[in-house]
Amino acid sequence: MIKLYWKNSAAETVGEAGGVSQAELEGISARLAAAHSAVMGQINAGNLGYAALPGRSDHRDAVAEMACRYRKGTTDLVVLGIGGSALGNIALQTALNPSTYNLLSDRRRPGPRLFVLDNVDPALVGDVLALLGRRLGTTVFNVISKSGETAETAAQFMIVREMLRKRLGEGFARQIVATTDAEKGTLREVALADGYATLSVPPDVGGRFSVLSPVGLFSAAMCGIDIDALLAGAAEMARRAADGDWRANPACMLAAIKYLLCARGRAIHVMMPYSNRLSALADWYRQLWAESLGKRLDRAGEQVFAGPTPVRALGATDQHSQAQLYLEGPEDKLVVFLSVARHPRDVRIPDTLGEFEGMAYLGKAKLSRLLGDEKVGMEYALMLARRPSVTIRFDAVDPESVGAFIYLYEFVTSLMGELMNVNAYDQPAVELIKRATFARMGRAGHECLAREVAAFARTDDKFLV
Amino acid sequence: MIKLYWKNSAAETVGEAGGVSQAELEGISARLAAAHSAVMGQINAGNLGYAALPGRSDHRDAVAEMACRYRKGTTDLVVLGIGGSALGNIALQTALNPSTYNLLSDRRRPGPRLFVLDNVDPALVGDVLALLGRRLGTTVFNVISKSGETAETAAQFMIVREMLRKRLGEGFARQIVATTDAEKGTLREVALADGYATLSVPPDVGGRFSVLSPVGLFSAAMCGIDIDALLAGAAEMARRAADGDWRANPACMLAAIKYLLCARGRAIHVMMPYSNRLSALADWYRQLWAESLGKRLDRAGEQVFAGPTPVRALGATDQHSQAQLYLEGPEDKLVVFLSVARHPRDVRIPDTLGEFEGMAYLGKAKLSRLLGDEKVGMEYALMLARRPSVTIRFDAVDPESVGAFIYLYEFVTSLMGELMNVNAYDQPAVELIKRATFARMGRAGHECLAREVAAFARTDDKFLV
Numbered sequence: 001m002i003k004l005y006w007k008n009s010a011a012e013t014v015g016e017a018g019g020v021s022q023a024e025l026e027g028i029s030a031r032l033a034a035a036h037s038a039v040m041g042q043i044n045a046g047n048l049g050y051a052a053l054p055g056r057s058d059h060r061d062a063v064a065e066m067a068c069r070y071r072k073g074t075t076d077l078v079v080l081g082i083g084g085s086a087l088g089n090i091a092l093q094t095a096l097n098p099s100t101y102n103l104l105s106d107r108r109r110p111g112p113r114l115f116v117l118d119n120v121d122p123a124l125v126g127d128v129l130a131l132l133g134r135r136l137g138t139t140v141f142n143v144i145s146k147s148g149e150t151a152e153t154a155a156q157f158m159i160v161r162e163m164l165r166k167r168l169g170e171g172f173a174r175q176i177v178a179t180t181d182a183e184k185g186t187l188r189e190v191a192l193a194d195g196y197a198t199l200s201v202p203p204d205v206g207g208r209f210s211v212l213s214p215v216g217l218f219s220a221a222m223c224g225i226d227i228d229a230l231l232a233g234a235a236e237m238a239r240r241a242a243d244g245d246w247r248a249n250p251a252c253m254l255a256a257i258k259y260l261l262c263a264r265g266r267a268i269h270v271m272m273p274y275s276n277r278l279s280a281l282a283d284w285y286r287q288l289w290a291e292s293l294g295k296r297l298d299r300a301g302e303q304v305f306a307g308p309t310p311v312r313a314l315g316a317t318d319q320h321s322q323a324q325l326y327l328e329g330p331e332d333k334l335v336v337f338l339s340v341a342r343h344p345r346d347v348r349i350p351d352t353l354g355e356f357e358g359m360a361y362l363g364k365a366k367l368s369r370l371l372g373d374e375k376v377g378m379e380y381a382l383m384l385a386r387r388p389s390v391t392i393r394f395d396a397v398d399p400e401s402v403g404a405f406i407y408l409y410e411f412v413t414s415l416m417g418e419l420m421n422v423n424a425y426d427q428p429a430v431e432l433i434k435r436a437t438f439a440r441m442g443r444a445g446h447e448c449l450a451r452e453v454a455a456f457a458r459t460d461d462k463f464l465v
Numbered sequence: 466m467i468k469l470y471w472k473n474s475a476a477e478t479v480g481e482a483g484g485v486s487q488a489e490l491e492g493i494s495a496r497l498a499a500a501h502s503a504v505m506g507q508i509n510a511g512n513l514g515y516a517a518l519p520g521r522s523d524h525r526d527a528v529a530e531m532a533c534r535y536r537k538g539t540t541d542l543v544v545l546g547i548g549g550s551a552l553g554n555i556a557l558q559t560a561l562n563p564s565t566y567n568l569l570s571d572r573r574r575p576g577p578r579l580f581v582l583d584n585v586d587p588a589l590v591g592d593v594l595a596l597l598g599r600r601l602g603t604t605v606f607n608v609i610s611k612s613g614e615t616a617e618t619a620a621q622f623m624i625v626r627e628m629l630r631k632r633l634g635e636g637f638a639r640q641i642v643a644t645t646d647a648e649k650g651t652l653r654e655v656a657l658a659d660g661y662a663t664l665s666v667p668p669d670v671g672g673r674f675s676v677l678s679p680v681g682l683f684s685a686a687m688c689g690i691d692i693d694a695l696l697a698g699a700a701e702m703a704r705r706a707a708d709g710d711w712r713a714n715p716a717c718m719l720a721a722i723k724y725l726l727c728a729r730g731r732a733i734h735v736m737m738p739y740s741n742r743l744s745a746l747a748d749w750y751r752q753l754w755a756e757s758l759g760k761r762l763d764r765a766g767e768q769v770f771a772g773p774t775p776v777r778a779l780g781a782t783d784q785h786s787q788a789q790l791y792l793e794g795p796e797d798k799l800v801v802f803l804s805v806a807r808h809p810r811d812v813r814i815p816d817t818l819g820e821f822e823g824m825a826y827l828g829k830a831k832l833s834r835l836l837g838d839e840k841v842g843m844e845y846a847l848m849l850a851r852r853p854s855v856t857i858r859f860d861a862v863d864p865e866s867v868g869a870f871i872y873l874y875e876f877v878t879s880l881m882g883e884l885m886n887v888n889a890y891d892q893p894a895v896e897l898i899k900r901a902t903f904a905r906m907g908r909a910g911h912e913c914l915a916r917e918v919a920a921f922a923r924t925d926d927k928f929l930v
Contacts, residue, residue, distance in 0.1 A: 100592045159832075276584055305796060319548075321548055353623060381901060433788060441834075441835065463475060
């Protein structure tokens with residue numbers, strides 16, 4: 001389904017400074033094996049929740065049942081969530097449905113229109129709610145929050161709940177599906193009190209690893225995506241990633257290359273799909289990479305200020321935007337291409353305008369070939385500049401491949417955490433922002449912080465230009 | 466309209482390591498003045514084409530006339546362009562029309578639906594063309610390419626032209642508006658032969674500086690955006706940027722901060738709007754920054770491998786994705802926030818669910834306040850970590866402010882080119898990728914390169930995992 005091709009990160013291709021040599025790989029062989037053992041040990045002990053998701057038929061069944069119950073008669077589905085409660089949903093929808101999905105007629109769409117409100121931007125929220133207007137009675141809101149206390153999601157939920165209550169009266173609760181902790185938390189309590197249908201966020205899976213749980217699966221199933229195939233692809237990659245022979249294991253090879261190059265200063269890790277469908281997977285990766293590996297302290301408590309910076313790009317588009325920098329700027333990048341052998345559809349360029357030399361050569365080719373050749377051109381230029389790249393090759397843009405890709409990157413993230421000796425599963429710095437927001441918004445218990453932040457926020461005209 | 470607030474990049478706020486001190490600013494004062502003089506000299510000599518755009522009433526009149534001619538009866542507008550022929554169009558539309566624009570009924574939309582096809586992804590192109598289906602007779606295709614030889618745009622154009630010819634017969638030419646060089650080039654020739662309406666790309670304006678020319682203005686005018694106000698905002702910023710007192714000049718202050726921090730290793734320049742509407746301006750900035758400043762050689766011909774890496778983020782969304790890394794990862798970033806005082810619309814959070822402490826504090830606030838407070842929280846956390854940020858404050862998301870922002874960043878880019886001593890107006894590395902693509906696609910004259918690239922592109926199974 002997907003394979004890693006790493007020739008253009010090998011020292012024999014791009015030189016010792018830009019690539020990894022056999023000697024370097026041998027040199028970290030023992031550490032890599034230890035990292036792999038550690039991750040497999042956590043998985044086998046049942047301590048890495050995401051690793052169990054491909055096999056969780058209870059989730060699959062609950063989601064399928066809920067989607068079956070709601071699909072008929074639902075014209076619009078709105079996900080209220082942010083971060084890990086939105087990026088996976090957007091990635092699956094972007095990959096596995098057309099970009100024109102929301103514009104298709106009801107007859108041609110396999111499910112409801114989908115809106116993922118992953119911000120509290122008032123224009124975004126206001127515009128979407130205004131659009132739904134008279135369709136509220138056939139709109140389902142899937143509010144996703146493990147605790148219910150994420151400020152952005154709570155605010156959206158309060159707005160939507162009140163709007164539904166006013167417009168639909170007693171029956172409003174039928175339009176809400178809450179995906180939240182199975183037992184506790186504010187959203188669970190509200191769901192019980194109001195009587196919403198609910199799905200569970202597994203307690204041992206962090207937000208950024210939750211796309212293959214009901215968090216990501218419900219909107220996918222509603223929009224006609226084959227969640228069984230998605231989970232099967234992830235399960236297949238889980239089998240490949242379990243292979244103790246790291247040279248044959250794409251997760252180990254990718255982690256080794258990323259780790260070695262990062263340690264040599266190539267700490268900007270670009271993900272550049274040559275496919276608009278795969279572009280939102282790069283946004284999903286951005287969160288996974290940044291929150292998991294961006295850490296001040298290592299596991300021994302030493303200050304390390306670690307973390308490669310993930311960057312999303314898009315081929316061929318960014319050849320006309322970022323390529324100049326990637327080819328001539330600082331030697332601080334590793335480019336991970338995603339390529340596609342069979343696109344969901346293709347378009348042939350007609351054999352016309354033969355009298356114009358600047359166009360004639362394009363005639364008869366398909367767009368898929370042009371896009372693939374552009375990628376080769378970019379890769380070739382990087383190689384000549386002796387800059388490393390790898391490619392993750394997708395046979396097709398289908399649920400199996402996407403599921404495999406998701407599991408691959410989750411596993412690579414775990415391996416990177418081991419190699420870098422950081423905790424890949426927490427996000428300590430985000431707490432302070434949350435508390436500062438609570439303080440600004442007047443939540444009880446934050447009065448002292450509120451005064452400090454208020455002093456900070458006062459404009460000093462000396463610095464205003 | 467827009468102002469720069471830089472207190473949180475000052476050494477007195479974030480410390481000497483993270484911020485710029487008065488002494489440092491004084492230290493580059495002379496160089497900054499020289500850079501400003503150099504740029505103003507080029508402008509006054511008529512050598513910086515983009516600087517003249519806010520005053521080009523000929524462009525404005527031609528675009529207004531063309532939009533007047535086409536708006537009535539046009540249901541859909543499709544831009545065929547890539548890079549500088551697409552990013553400005555997308556940025557203007559995203560900023561100045563709702564995110565739901567294409568989903569609004571014809572009656573509620575101020576103009577045609579807009580699709581910007583900025584890639585040759587076969588699924589993207591195929592899906593959009595399939596969607597237009599029976600509306601082709603009321604769809605206008607605006608093909609934008611200075612030469613007409615950009616492979617991606619040429620391919621799209623050939624597909625669209627043939628489709629229109631087949632479906633509409635002789636009258637097909639009426640559905641195409643070509644924006645291209647006024648005198649020469651392949652697209653100009655085809656336009657003449659076929660009889661398209663045309664607009665001009667000014668010959669002395671590079672693609673990434675062209676948004677305020679007919680390249681960006683036509684789709685904006687078609688979609689109801691006030692291009693006079695846009696140009697007026699840019700003109701007003703041009704006046705501010707001309708100020709020789711660099712302490713009072715936002716362009717100079719921003720360039721100084723970016724240059725000084727970049728030279729100290731803060732070479733990842735994040736742009737993080739707290740507004741979905743402004744998010745695509747960050748994509749536009751990405752091209753401007755990367756292509757202009759990412760250079761192997763300085764103007765003296767020395768190898769410098771220069772160029773800060775632009776990164777696009779979005780607040781508050783990326784607080785749940787990138788903030789952990791920005792706060793705890795390597796000290797290699799400068800965050801440029803964009804904030805908005807008056808959003809295009811607002812939504813009040815109802816005062817309900819008071820019995821749930823985790824939600825009650827949100828009641829009665831507006832989303833605009835929550836979003837603003839989130840931004841303060843992020844800024845505050847960065848300050849505590851002694852990491853620099855600046856804010857560009859928008860009074861509103863309106864054409865004046867957006868025009869001002871565009872001109873500001875173009876001017877800052879020119880200043881950065883002077884300070885870094887690189888040519889900010891070329892993109893030499895992109896040529897090789899283009900030639901490699903020509904070679905792959907069999908364009909005459911590239912046979913030798915084609916053989917080399919073919920050898921390169923052959924899969925070596927040794928590296929396939």
